Amino acid sequence: MHIERHYRELEKIEEVRAYNISNINLFELVPQFQKPLKIPFCNIIKYVQSDVNMFIPIEDDKDFIVNRLGWNILQRGNIKLEDVEGRKLSECSPFFYEIFKEPFKEVIKTKKTKKMRIYYYVSNKIKTITNIHIIYDEGNIFLISDYNDELSNEKSLEEKKIEDDANKSTLIEYFSQTGSYYKTRNEYTWTPGIYNIINRTRESNDAFYNIIFDLVIPEDKPLVHELLNTMSPETDTYENIIRIKTRDGNIKYLDTYLYSKFDENGDEISHYGLFKDVSLDSHKHMTRPVDFMLNGFNQNTKLSLLIEPLSRRYEFSKGFYEMIEVSSEEYIHSIDIIDNIIEDDVRLNLLKLVKGEIDEFNEILTFKVNGDENNLKVCELFIERFKYGNNEHSIGFLTDITVMREKQQELMESNANKNILIKEVHHRVKNNLQVLNSFLNLERRAYADNPQKILDNMQARLSSLALLHEKTYNTSDFLNINLKDYLKDQDETLQGLFSAKNIHFESEIDENIHLSIEIITPLLLIVDELTMNAIKHAFPNPDMENKTIYKKIDFIDENTCEFILKDNGVGLESPEQLINHNLGWEIVKSLTKQLDGTIEIVDSEVGTEFRIVFPTRFEDPFENVNEEV
Template sequence: MHVERQYRELEKIEEIKVYNVNTLDFYQEAPRVMKPDKVRFSNIMKHVPTDIDVFLPVNEGEDFIIERVGWNILQRANINLEDVEYRLLSQCSPFFYDILIDDLREVYKTGETKALRIFYYISDRVKTLANVHILRDGEEVYLISDFKETKLEPDISAEEQKKQDNENKASLIEYFSQTGSYYKSRDEYVWTPGIYNIINRSKEPRDSYYNIIFDLVIPEDKPLVEELLETMSPETDTYENIIRISTPGGHIKYLDTYLYSKFDENGEEISHYGLFKDVSVDSHKHMTRPVDFMLNGFNHNSKLSLLVEPLSKRYEFSEGFYKIIEIPKKDYIHSEKIIENIAEPEARDNIMKLINGELEEVNEIITYNINGNEENQKICELFIERFTYGNKTHSIGFLTDVTIARQKQKELVESNATKNILIKEVHHRVKNNLQVLNSFLNLERRAYGSNPNKILDNMQARLSSLALLHEKTYNTTDFININLKDYIIDQDTTLQNLFTTKDIHFESDINEEIHLSMEIITPLLLVIDELTMNAIKHAFPDENQEDKTIYKKIDYVDENICELILKDNGVGIENPEKLVNHNLGWEIIMSLTRQINGKIEILDLDVGTGFKLTFPKTFNYELNGDE
């Protein structure tokens, strides 16, 4: 057993962490030191869900006689009340005596109530949390405990599922924009996932009970926090400032801080809300925030733009947006006036309804007049989704220039070359691929929540490949028979540019006759991304190795089966079984492989690591442009 203590000044509470205690150690046999006496309110205490323990001081608080122990702790220790009552605490429970004696003695002597928070850990996970108040009444000292257990999540309802979906979307937006917020009510905090991205650590059960941002404020900025605590009042219910924190990893971050409090008619604070935005600047990096990195994945595409919080003043748009509307980013002023450039009245009305909260989403094909000029128009698809998480409204979507695509669609329909391919199918894929990114991000946040840089590294190749797919999609007239070699060559170039410092050569041998549908090429390229990223990270630990090569070959096995061989000349895998059974990346690869009805296996090579993926050239999939 190991015990740690920490006093949290802001919350005026002492935290006690107890690691790996055995409940059999809670109590042991000891003789009674006095005859039983009736405890006040004993019958009432039996009907109170909170544990109430009663102690009588001995020798001015050097020890305490146990008069009563709550039902919860008795059940945990698997004992009866008569086994512990009227025994000395030091003899009957050395465990609780060591933990509580100083606090019991202090309350007995001063008469002032004291608050504790006790965490019981099994290994590194919190098993039980107890919120404790110690108070004196007459000659007796009372210990009131409220226990909370960690449990497996039960099956959830459709309403709860929707709530979780909105939470995931809000988390994605916060991740993009490097923001996070909290809501405090009744002395408990509710923190959004974006906060943990800012402070670079995962969530802990005790986070509900103290301000995890203020706890990290550097000493030089502590006066700002004290100023905040003294400033908030019914007359001054908002606060804005820049504070600096030191993350658990030792990184200094600058946070733009906005706080708002609510007070009752007596001037007592009811609740308050806090928003933090990481505005740290790193002059040694081109991209300092995840939003810059993620948006940059779309920036080389002038036809597709990602819209983060388009209904808010805190919007973040990719470069494609400014290229579509033909206004330089430095000159753009975000306001509702931009809606006036949309030609269709119904689309304008629906967007206003979205802004006013009357609609949850818009998905419109619009005619956009560049700078209001009806002689210079673009056909665009606009998708924006509005949702609520906590007490805040968020929005996310994308704007796509489909002018050329619509013209090609018209030509396709007129020539009857492929009457079932409609442009909405293209954008349906775009939306699905954004959902794929979201799923990958959620998976890796759960697996690597304490290492956000690893998540960013893994997402970079995926973003580049999907952006490449989208860009080439708008320049093709055939979405079923796509030349695979063209895509692989472009993918190699993209990966080579991303990892130029690694000095790795990409070599590909692709059969020029292989033509695949977009439904197969998309997961295939993502599989190649995952295998390539794995090789880049693990195959070449010796940076001085010469001729580092990642080689892939794709050819026909028969007229309907294709085969991908991907291998490197690195150090190889010592334990392939561990890779298959305990690796998130492998789970992602297997999921993508199943999407194309494929089969993947690890090759037995003398040098390096290799994989073989076989998959059908075609499988049953019916396009439906009316979805």
């Protein structure tokens, strides 16, 4: 760290320039010197826009006890108040002691307020500018800091980049019909997209009230009341759709997401809100994030993605309306559609899902199109109800398998030649690629800030499926595929993809394991997901030697296999580190379910180890087809 001091006579202010602050710790954990004193006007200080820091002079003003630090400086130091209060400043923060020891002594001696401006540099670029007022009152030193003052007129390249990014963000908000705000200490900061949504310009008092909630129509006021009574340290997120009426009389539907941060006392520190205009008359309707998922299914009239089918906020891809033969403009989302399902037990289970009695529905059903007994379609419907944060959501897939069932029956009755059967399997591979395309769209939303992760994940998945497709296209027996040959080729593919990371891939596969394409497809995708997870997290040190990802698959008995994948990396602090809110883990669980298998995280002295047990055979999908249809 290097510090330079200058006094600006014209402004009557001392400037301090601190360089290389990224190479130091702002605070250190040291023993408490004395109990902190009661802070005057503690509750009032919480609502002051600037940070208020309090110090007590000791040892003939040679050192100072930290009695209070403001929220911003604690955030920058990544430390809690109880870890620094009552400590000597020279011990718990030599960095700040070096900057303020002389200014503190000067203020104690003169009893006059001192102004300072501190420039913090990282890699010779200004990271932060802080304006300081130092006040001596009743034996205590108060340091008031403001992190929000404007910078000098001469803008650095970094400042210009920040300004350019802000302009890009404004443009994106305009085209996507979104806007957000940030509230701290009862003051709001609104992005330009908000004013585009409410169709007015910025006004001077917008910082002091919620300009969105003020426009909510009377019928939706209870939703706002629910929000205000819901946000707490236990429930820190909220999502719903509210309606507002703009000053020019337009009604708009806003998809609302709110998030709050709280301190250790349960007091709200900050509040973030994101609003998305989802009004039906919005000409930007197709730019919504959900459309990235829906578009992955729009070209397939036999396969439909169902977003929130159990909610009034439903979104369905085009294939759904093709299947029920009702246009999206005419369709009214209602539970009455269940009445067109022929099977009584299927209707009963679907109603249980709607009522929340079960969390998952996966059935094959016969659907009467528009109630017509002569127009029947056989469909496979999967819907899952799940919680994310504190909110319930649902997602599903509806597939028209009428033609596939008819083809199956024809194949069994006429003993069609093997080439037709191979084409049917390739059709399934095509469907797998379409599902991967939808995974891509899901990951674009989940990992929007890490596009390289999305590319790496999808490149590995697509390489494995391309290998599978190539081999099955040329094979004469797709029900007994040698697993060792596949994983050997997959290792070579992964080695090529990640050669720059110096990771060695080892496999030990029983050469007698032969599996059908129905099993190998999800198994290869599981290998991809777990391998990508290891590559991303197991070896944070790029200089680590002997980095290895090891796979082993062998028989437990003649009908069951065991798959082990482990690495020699840093390991997991706890299984929850991987399991909680991890899209990749959810994909692995889903693929394991396709295998009719079970997965567990195994305790390991070195690295991370996964164990999956799965059956070697499924029931032949083309057997007993006459009984099923």
